[in-house]
Amino acid sequence: MNRLTLLASLTAIAIVVAGCSAASGPTYNAYSVDASDGVRTYRVECGGIFETAATCTKVAERICGNKSVQPIEKIDRLRDASDATADPRTMDFKCESAARVQGAVKTAPAPNTRTIESFALQSDALFAFDKSSLDSMLPAGKADLDKAIEQIKTHEGVADIAVVGHTDRIGSPAVNQRLSEARADTVRAYLIAHGLDGSLVHAQGMGSSQPISHCPAGYSRAVIACLQPDRRVSIEVKG
Template sequence: MKNQRVLAMFSSFVAAVMLGGCATAESPPTFPDPQSTTLTGGTFVNVDNLRNVGPGLTKDQMYDLLGPPHFHEWFVGAHVWNYLFDFRRGNEVVTCQYQVQFDSHMKVSGTYWRDPSCAGFIEPTTLTTSAPVESGTAPVEQFTLQSDTLFSFDKSSLDSMLPEGKATLDKAIERIKTREGVNEITVVGYTDRIGSAAVNERLSLARANTVRAYLIAHGLDGSVIRTEGVGSSQPISHCPDGTSRAVIACLQSDRRVSIVVVKG
C-alpha cells in the first residue's frame, strides 16, 4: 500500500513536470528572474559555439554547444531553455540573459536576448576595409578597427591591448605589407561622446600612437606613419541621449581606430 502511494505521488509529479514543460514558447519572450538561476551568477560562454546556434538544431545539438539550461528547464518536453552568460567588455564583466525556443518537433525555432545590445558580444571581430578610392593620383585604402577589441576599457597603452585586437591588427599589417610603394600611413583615433572633450582627445591620440608603435614593431616604416586624435568630433553612430548600458553599446561604432594607407 505504501509503495502504491509513493508510485502515485511520483506519477503525479512527472505529469505535472510534463505539463509544465510542454507550455508553448512565447513571442515576444518572457525571461525568468535572473536570481532564480541554478548558477551562482553567470558563466562565460564559448562565443564560437554561440555563433553556431540557429533554427533547426536539436536539443542534443544545443546541449553540445551551450550545455544544459541555467534555470529549472531540464525536464523532458520543455519548449524554452534560458541561459545567463557573462561577457568581458574591457575590464568590465557584463551578464546577459539568453533564451532558446523550440518548436513542436523540439528543434530550435528562435533565440532571444533580454537586452538586445548583448547580441553585439557575439558579432565576429572583423577588419573593415574600404574599397580603394582615388585621392589625387594615389589609391587610398582604409582599415577600421573597433577600440573595444583593441584596448581594455579606458586604456591606451601597449600592455592594455587585447589579444583579439592584436590579431585583427596583425591582419591589417599583413595586408599593408603586400602593397608596394606605400608612402604615407595615417592612424586616427576616435572616441564616443561620453566624457569630456579634452579627455577624449587625449585618449584617442594615445591609442593612435600605440597603434603606430605596434605597426613599427611589426615591420612597417615608422617614417611614413603619422597619428591624429580627434576624440568624439566625428561620430558615425545614431544613438539616443544618455549613458545607459544600451546607449554605450550603441555607441560602439564611434570607438574606433582607422588606418589610412596611401600609395605613391
C-alpha cells in the same frame, strides 16, 4: 637630466617594442612613457651581449620615424670600474618635429596618391576600458592588427599610412582627445615594431568629433552599446 628627477616625473610606462632574441639578431626593449607634463617620451634598453649604443640609437630612430630623436638621458652599462669606455645601453628620448597636429605629426601624402586599403578597428576589441598602452591591448585586437599589417605589406608603392583614433561622446572633450591620441600613438608604435616604415606612419587623435553612430541621448547601457562604432582606430593606406 638627473635620473631620479626623470623617473619622478613619469606617470605611466608601457612596453611598446620587443626586440628579437639574441640568436636571431639584436635584443632590445622600448617603452612609451607618459610624462607629467603631457609630453610623450620613450626609453629604449639595449642590454644584450651583442648590442652597442648604436643599437639604441637605431631603435629610437625607427620609433620616431620622420621626427628627430632628442635624447633626454643616456645611462651607461654596468662594467668593471677599470673600464672607462662610454657605452650607454639605456636612452630616454622624445621625438621632436617642427609641427604637431593635435599632439601627433601629420604630414600630407604625396600628390596624386589614392587610398589603396583602409581598416576600422573597434577600440573595444583593441584596448581594455579607458586604456591606451600596449600592455592593455587585448589579444583579439593584436590579432586584427597583425592581419592588417600583413595586408599592408602586400602593397607596393605605399606613400602614407594614417592612424586616427576616435572616441564616443561620453566624457569630457579634453579626456576623449587625449585618449584618442594615445591610442593612435600606441597603434602607430605597434605597426612600426612589426615592420612598417616609421617615416610613412602618422598618428592623429580626433576625440569624439567624428561619430558614425546615430544613437539617442543619455548614458544608459543601451546607449553605450549603440555608441560602440564610434570607439575605433582607423588605418588608411595611400599610395
